[in-house]
Amino acid sequence: MINNEYFIISERAARNFAYQELTPEFGKYTKLADVKGTELCGKALKAPLSQYEKVYALPMMTISMEKGTGIVTSVPSDSPDDWATLRDLQQKEPLRAKFGLTDEQVLPFEPVPIINIPDFGDLTAVFLVDELKIKS
Numbered sequence: 001m002i003n004n005e006y007f008i009i010s011e012r013a014a015r016n017f018a019y020q021e022l023t024p025e026f027g028k029y030t031k032l033a034d035v036k037g038t039e040l041c042g043k044a045l046k047a048p049l050s051q052y053e054k055v056y057a058l059p060m061m062t063i064s065m066e067k068g069t070g071i072v073t074s075v076p077s078d079s080p081d082d083w084a085t086l087r088d089l090q091q092k093e094p095l096r097a098k099f100g101l102t103d104e105q106v107l108p109f110e111p112v113p114i115i116n117i118p119d120f121g122d123l124t125a126v127f128l129v130d131e132l133k134i135k136s
Contacts, residue, residue: 008035010065037063041099047073051112056105060085076125077111080134083125086111088136 009017011031018029040057047055062081063072076083089096089106096106113122120127128134 006032008040012066037065038099042101042105052109055109056101058086058089058101058106059099075114077114077122078117078124080125080128083111083129084134084136087129 007014007017014029014031017023018025018027023029037059041059043057044054045057058074060072060074060082062085074082074086076086086106086109089099089101090109096103111123111126115124116122117124
């Protein structure tokens with residue numbers, strides 16, 4: 001816990017926090033529990049500044065617990081791998097079932113334009129995935 005907040009992060013990220021003076025005691029952190037990413041799939045989340053009242057934790061097969069925090073904000077409007085994953089989940093019911101996701105947790109969501117990139121527009125990932133014919 002840091003400033004009355006709890007973080008769901010990898011052990012490596014917690015250790016890095018501790019050595020960046022982000023924990024109460026330098027170099028030390030407290031682990032409260034072990035959680036598998038699959039346990040978080042489908043959990044409702046509040047996304048600040050989002051047009052959606054709530055969004056859901058979805059799997060991202062390209063995330064490595066050896067490198068990152070384990071939970072990242074998806075930006076399907078501008079990140080091709082985020083868009084390809086969301087699109088796969090929307091189009092493939094067996095993939096949703098594999099992660100215990102319902103249609104309501106995946107199907108109603110569309111990429112939200114965030115930034116505009118000249119020549120690509122405000123849905124860069126959608127444009128690039130379509131343009132390059134990326135299937136998955």
